[in-house]
Amino acid sequence: MFRGEQAEMSGSEILSTLLGSEVRGDLLVLFHRNPGLIDTVDGVARRIGRTTVAVINEVRELLELGVLRQKRIGAFEVVSLDRAKDRELLESVANHLKAVRISGEK
Amino acid sequence: MRVSDSSWTNPRDNFESVPKSLSPDQRFAAERAFSSVLVNTVREAVGDALGRNVLEILTSKGLLDASNNSKEFDSKLRSLFGNGAAVLERIVVKDLNRKLGIPYDSDARFDYEKSLETAKEVCFVESRLK
Numbered sequence: 001m002f003r004g005e006q007a008e009m010s011g012s013e014i015l016s017t018l019l020g021s022e023v024r025g026d027l028l029v030l031f032h033r034n035p036g037l038i039d040t041v042d043g044v045a046r047r048i049g050r051t052t053v054a055v056i057n058e059v060r061e062l063l064e065l066g067v068l069r070q071k072r073i074g075a076f077e078v079v080s081l082d083r084a085k086d087r088e089l090l091e092s093v094a095n096h097l098k099a100v101r102i103s104g105e106k
Numbered sequence: 107m108r109v110s111d112s113s114w115t116n117p118r119d120n121f122e123s124v125p126k127s128l129s130p131d132q133r134f135a136a137e138r139a140f141s142s143v144l145v146n147t148v149r150e151a152v153g154d155a156l157g158r159n160v161l162e163i164l165t166s167k168g169l170l171d172a173s174n175n176s177k178e179f180d181s182k183l184r185s186l187f188g189n190g191a192a193v194l195e196r197i198v199v200k201d202l203n204r205k206l207g208i209p210y211d212s213d214a215r216f217d218y219e220k221s222l223e224t225a226k227e228v229c230f231v232e233s234r235l236k
Contacts, residue, residue: 018156019190022212025197029154049212090157097163102185 011096
């Protein structure tokens with residue numbers, strides 16, 4: 001159903017994708033708070049109080065980015081956090097944010 | 107924001123909205139309690155969404171210093187995250203509401219400033235009841 005593919009992206013682009021929607025934000029928080037979580041898209045949707053329809057495209061975006069990965073366990077397609085890729089992507093975001101100036105910055 | 111499904115009044119001015127029956131000491135304590143809950147919630151929300159490294163960078167840029175000033179916080183967050191700022195603000199408000207027992211409706215129109223005013227009202231009412 002999903003493929004984990006990602007062209008080279010800048011920290012800014014990664015950030016835009018990660019925070020592209022409220023559901024995506026909820027998914028990030030869910031998997032970062034539960035880094036060992038392995039569940040179906042239906043299960044993940046229930047955990048964040050959404051419908052599968054509302055979540056499926058958002059999960060797809062995170063799979064394409066590489067934050068999440070998918071595999072088959074028995075009859076079920078499940079998704080989980082790709083911890084190494086997640087660390088790598090958040091490092092790019094951190095490097096991008098280091099260079100951004102905000103008003104009143106110390 | 108979810109004020110529509112709560113019974114709280116939602117005046118524009120933070121301080122005028124504070125219950126008048128609090129003594130100065132109670133008011134000070136309630137202000138501090140709310141500030142503490144809010145800063146902790148912002149830290150948790152940003153850290154859980156984007157990781158500890160990002161949180162530390164934002165802290166070093168003074169973002170958390172602005173946590174109690176919703177307009178300044180919103181402005182700083184937008185300068186860093188653009189449209190993503192609204193997503194982070196929703197995560198903050200969702201967590202804050204959960205801690206304070208305020209219902210959250212993802213489908214309702216969202217207003218960060220008003221959401222914080224509502225949360226502050228609840229915090230002050232709880233202080234008065236203690």
